[in-house]
Amino acid sequence: xxxxxxxxxxxxxxxxxxxxxxxxxxxxxxxxxxxxxxxxxxxxxxxxxxxxxxxxxxxxxxxxxxxxxxxxxxxxxxxxxxxxxxxxxxxxxxxxxxxxxxxxxxxxxxxxxxxxxxxxxxxxxxxxxxxxxxxxxxxxxxxxxxxxxxxxxxxxxxxxxxxxxxxxxxxx
Numbered sequence: 147x148x149x150x151x152x153x154x155x156x157x158x159x160x161x162x163x164x165x166x167x168x169x170x171x172x173x174x175x176x177x178x179x180x181x182x183x184x185x186x187x188x189x190x191x192x193x194x195x196x197x198x199x200x201x202x203x204x205x206x207x208x209x210x211x212x213x214x215x216x217x218x219x220x221x222x223x224x225x226x227x228x229x230x231x232x233x234x235x236x237x238x239x240x241x242x243x244x245x246x247x248x249x250x251x252x253x254x255x256x257x258x259x260x261x262x263x264x265x266x267x268x269x270x271x272x273x274x275x276x277x278x279x280x281x282x283x284x285x286x287x288x289x290x291x292x293x294x295x296x297x298x299x300x301x302x303x304x305x306x307x308x309x310x311x312x313x314x315x316x317x318x
Contacts, residue, residue: 148245149173152216152238152277154180154231155252158191159288159310160204161302163279168213170277171250176212178238179205181220184228192315194220196216207303232264235272248273292316 151174153262155164171177181201183194191197201215218237219229231249239247249272251259256276259265266272283301291298292310299307310316 148175150175150229150238150242150245151177151248151250152180152235153177153250154182154234155199156189156191156285157181157201157204158189158285159302159316160198160306161283161285161288162281162300163285165205165208165303166280167250167252167277168208168210170280172203174248176214177210177250178214178216178218180216180218180234182229183223196313196315200309202307203302203309207305213272230263232262232268235268239272246273247299248275250275250277252276253278259303289316 151171153164153167157164157179168177168179179201181194181197182189184192192200198215198217205213205215205221209252216238218234218241222233222237235247235249239245249268253272259274260289262268288298288301288310291301293316297307298310301307302310
Protein backbone atom coordinates (compact mmCIF):
# COMPACT_ATOMS: atom_id res chain seq x y z
CA UNK A 147 0.00 0.00 0.00
CA UNK A 148 1.45 3.32 -1.11
CA UNK A 149 1.52 6.33 1.17
CA UNK A 150 0.75 9.36 -1.01
CA UNK A 151 0.98 12.99 0.02
CA UNK A 152 -1.10 15.47 -1.95
CA UNK A 153 0.32 18.98 -1.79
CA UNK A 154 -1.89 21.48 -3.55
CA UNK A 155 -0.88 25.08 -4.07
CA UNK A 156 -1.11 27.90 -6.57
CA UNK A 157 2.67 27.47 -7.11
CA UNK A 158 2.53 31.05 -8.33
CA UNK A 159 5.55 30.61 -8.69
CA UNK A 160 7.13 27.69 -6.80
CA UNK A 161 9.42 28.88 -4.02
CA UNK A 162 12.02 27.62 -1.57
CA UNK A 163 9.18 27.63 0.96
CA UNK A 164 7.42 24.98 -1.15
CA UNK A 165 10.72 23.10 -1.39
CA UNK A 166 11.11 23.08 2.40
CA UNK A 167 7.65 21.53 2.79
CA UNK A 168 8.41 18.86 0.18
CA UNK A 169 11.71 18.01 1.88
CA UNK A 170 9.77 17.21 5.06
CA UNK A 171 7.66 14.62 3.21
CA UNK A 172 10.37 12.01 2.66
CA UNK A 173 8.41 9.38 4.62
CA UNK A 174 5.86 9.20 1.77
CA UNK A 175 6.23 6.87 -1.21
CA UNK A 176 4.90 9.53 -3.57
CA UNK A 177 4.30 13.27 -3.31
CA UNK A 178 1.85 14.73 -5.81
CA UNK A 179 2.14 18.45 -6.41
CA UNK A 180 -1.25 19.72 -7.57
CA UNK A 181 -1.24 23.23 -9.05
CA UNK A 182 -4.56 24.99 -8.68
CA UNK A 183 -6.24 25.53 -12.03
CA UNK A 184 -8.83 27.99 -10.67
CA UNK A 185 -8.43 29.27 -7.12
CA UNK A 186 -11.40 28.70 -4.82
CA UNK A 187 -11.12 32.18 -3.31
CA UNK A 188 -10.56 34.02 -6.57
CA UNK A 189 -6.81 34.51 -6.18
CA UNK A 190 -5.19 36.01 -9.31
CA UNK A 191 -2.65 33.58 -10.74
CA UNK A 192 -0.35 33.27 -13.70
CA UNK A 193 -1.80 31.13 -16.50
CA UNK A 194 -2.07 27.47 -15.47
CA UNK A 195 0.12 26.15 -18.32
CA UNK A 196 2.88 28.63 -17.46
CA UNK A 197 2.74 27.67 -13.79
CA UNK A 198 2.95 24.01 -14.82
CA UNK A 199 6.12 24.75 -16.81
CA UNK A 200 7.60 26.47 -13.76
CA UNK A 201 6.55 23.57 -11.54
CA UNK A 202 8.08 21.01 -13.90
CA UNK A 203 11.38 22.92 -13.81
CA UNK A 204 11.10 23.13 -10.02
CA UNK A 205 10.53 19.35 -9.72
CA UNK A 206 13.48 18.71 -12.04
CA UNK A 207 15.68 20.90 -9.82
CA UNK A 208 14.55 19.03 -6.70
CA UNK A 209 15.76 15.74 -8.18
CA UNK A 210 13.42 13.60 -6.09
CA UNK A 211 12.03 10.67 -8.06
CA UNK A 212 9.11 10.38 -5.62
CA UNK A 213 7.79 13.89 -6.43
CA UNK A 214 5.61 14.52 -9.48
CA UNK A 215 3.13 17.04 -10.79
CA UNK A 216 -0.48 15.90 -10.97
CA UNK A 217 -2.82 17.21 -13.67
CA UNK A 218 -5.88 15.95 -11.80
CA UNK A 219 -7.40 19.43 -11.67
CA UNK A 220 -7.52 19.62 -15.48
CA UNK A 221 -9.76 16.53 -15.47
CA UNK A 222 -12.07 18.00 -12.85
CA UNK A 223 -12.22 21.61 -13.99
CA UNK A 224 -15.38 23.19 -15.37
CA UNK A 225 -14.71 26.67 -16.83
CA UNK A 226 -15.79 29.42 -14.47
CA UNK A 227 -15.65 27.17 -11.40
CA UNK A 228 -12.94 26.21 -8.96
CA UNK A 229 -11.92 22.64 -8.23
CA UNK A 230 -12.36 21.63 -4.60
CA UNK A 231 -9.77 19.85 -2.50
CA UNK A 232 -12.37 17.19 -1.75
CA UNK A 233 -12.84 16.47 -5.47
CA UNK A 234 -9.05 16.31 -5.97
CA UNK A 235 -8.63 13.83 -3.12
CA UNK A 236 -11.55 11.73 -4.35
CA UNK A 237 -10.08 11.53 -7.86
CA UNK A 238 -6.61 10.67 -6.57
CA UNK A 239 -8.12 7.95 -4.39
CA UNK A 240 -9.86 6.54 -7.51
CA UNK A 241 -6.54 6.49 -9.38
CA UNK A 242 -4.56 4.95 -6.48
CA UNK A 243 -7.29 2.83 -4.89
CA UNK A 244 -5.12 0.86 -2.51
CA UNK A 245 -3.21 3.86 -1.15
CA UNK A 246 -3.28 5.96 1.98
CA UNK A 247 -3.86 9.56 0.93
CA UNK A 248 -2.64 12.46 3.06
CA UNK A 249 -3.62 16.02 2.25
CA UNK A 250 -0.72 18.35 3.05
CA UNK A 251 -1.81 21.82 4.06
CA UNK A 252 0.26 24.90 4.74
CA UNK A 253 -0.18 26.96 7.90
CA UNK A 254 -1.91 29.78 6.00
CA UNK A 255 -4.63 27.42 4.76
CA UNK A 256 -4.85 25.53 8.05
CA UNK A 257 -6.47 28.59 9.59
CA UNK A 258 -9.03 28.62 6.75
CA UNK A 259 -9.59 24.86 6.62
CA UNK A 260 -13.12 25.21 8.01
CA UNK A 261 -13.94 27.14 4.80
CA UNK A 262 -12.90 24.27 2.52
CA UNK A 263 -15.77 22.53 0.72
CA UNK A 264 -16.68 19.32 2.57
CA UNK A 265 -13.96 19.91 5.18
CA UNK A 266 -15.61 17.45 7.60
CA UNK A 267 -15.72 14.79 4.89
CA UNK A 268 -12.03 15.40 4.10
CA UNK A 269 -11.19 14.83 7.77
CA UNK A 270 -13.32 11.71 7.88
CA UNK A 271 -11.91 10.09 4.74
CA UNK A 272 -8.29 11.27 4.51
CA UNK A 273 -5.31 12.12 6.62
CA UNK A 274 -4.60 15.84 6.89
CA UNK A 275 -1.11 17.03 7.75
CA UNK A 276 -0.29 20.65 8.53
CA UNK A 277 3.24 21.27 7.34
CA UNK A 278 4.86 24.65 7.95
CA UNK A 279 7.49 26.00 5.63
CA UNK A 280 10.93 25.68 7.17
CA UNK A 281 12.19 28.41 4.85
CA UNK A 282 9.83 31.40 5.05
CA UNK A 283 9.81 32.30 1.37
CA UNK A 284 6.45 33.16 -0.11
CA UNK A 285 5.50 33.33 -3.80
CA UNK A 286 4.23 36.86 -3.14
CA UNK A 287 7.78 37.97 -2.37
CA UNK A 288 9.02 36.47 -5.64
CA UNK A 289 6.30 38.26 -7.62
CA UNK A 290 7.04 41.56 -5.88
CA UNK A 291 10.74 41.32 -6.66
CA UNK A 292 10.07 40.40 -10.27
CA UNK A 293 7.71 43.36 -10.70
CA UNK A 294 10.58 45.59 -9.53
CA UNK A 295 13.06 43.97 -11.91
CA UNK A 296 15.02 42.38 -9.03
CA UNK A 297 16.59 38.91 -9.05
CA UNK A 298 14.94 35.97 -7.29
CA UNK A 299 17.76 33.41 -7.31
CA UNK A 300 17.73 33.23 -3.49
CA UNK A 301 13.96 32.60 -3.35
CA UNK A 302 13.44 29.67 -5.74
CA UNK A 303 15.35 26.90 -7.52
CA UNK A 304 17.90 27.68 -10.26
CA UNK A 305 15.81 26.60 -13.26
CA UNK A 306 12.74 28.47 -12.03
CA UNK A 307 14.83 31.61 -11.42
CA UNK A 308 16.22 31.33 -14.95
CA UNK A 309 12.77 30.86 -16.49
CA UNK A 310 11.45 33.85 -14.58
CA UNK A 311 14.41 35.97 -15.69
CA UNK A 312 13.89 34.97 -19.34
CA UNK A 313 10.12 35.62 -19.42
CA UNK A 314 7.93 38.57 -18.57
CA UNK A 315 5.34 36.43 -16.80
CA UNK A 316 5.34 38.45 -13.59
CA UNK A 317 6.38 41.83 -14.96
CA UNK A 318 3.95 44.69 -14.55
